Amino acid sequence: MSKTNNFVFWGLYIVAWLIFVGLSIEAGGLIVNFFFSLYNPEFVQNLYQKLDLTQMYDDSKMVFFGVYSFILIIAILKACLFYTVIRLMHKMDLSKPFNTFVAKQILHMSYFTLSIGVLSHIARELVKSLTHHGFVPDNLNQFWADSQAFILMGAVIYIIALIFKKGVAIQNENDLTI
Numbered sequence: 001m002s003k004t005n006n007f008v009f010w011g012l013y014i015v016a017w018l019i020f021v022g023l024s025i026e027a028g029g030l031i032v033n034f035f036f037s038l039y040n041p042e043f044v045q046n047l048y049q050k051l052d053l054t055q056m057y058d059d060s061k062m063v064f065f066g067v068y069s070f071i072l073i074i075a076i077l078k079a080c081l082f083y084t085v086i087r088l089m090h091k092m093d094l095s096k097p098f099n100t101f102v103a104k105q106i107l108h109m110s111y112f113t114l115s116i117g118v119l120s121h122i123a124r125e126l127v128k129s130l131t132h133h134g135f136v137p138d139n140l141n142q143f144w145a146d147s148q149a150f151i152l153m154g155a156v157i158y159i160i161a162l163i164f165k166k167g168v169a170i171q172n173e174n175d176l177t178i
Contacts, residue, residue: 037053070144081112088105115154117153127140
């Protein structure tokens with residue numbers, strides 16, 4: 001592998017770490033917001049993203065827990081996705097990329113990405129229907145605005161995972177014939 005490709009790979013590895021740290025902080029901040037909104041709702045406007053859903057909590061606890069569950073699960077899945085990317089990049093041997101570990105990690109990435117997309121789409125449609133009943137504020141769309149992109153990306157990554165799985169099978173077959 002050339003020095004330029006190696007430099008780009010390590011640059012992307014650092015970017016993946018930065019994104020993972022940012023997504024982990026976001027998920028942690030949202031979890032802290034959740035507990036503060038339950039136990040000390042007056043303090044929520046001073047916290048991360050000022051996600052104040054106390055009016056929703058007062059109107060319907062079931063709606064509050066449902067919407068907040070979607071927000072937390074999507075945030076945690078995004079952090080898990082980038083943790084999987086980091087594990088893949090850390091253990092991947094670029095001189096022999098077709099191995100079982102790489103194929104499994106790419107398959108896990110496709111599952112995480114597709115799950116994020118589907119859950120985001122469900123949450124967006126749920127919030128859209130709840131908006132008609134006056135439950136949900138407008139600032140929630142930032143958490144699932146990109147659901148179609150995640151669904152499409154999950155499908156593409158799944159196809160790549162199938163190609164890697166076939167590549168592993170062909171490489172193992174070639175190794176046995178030599």
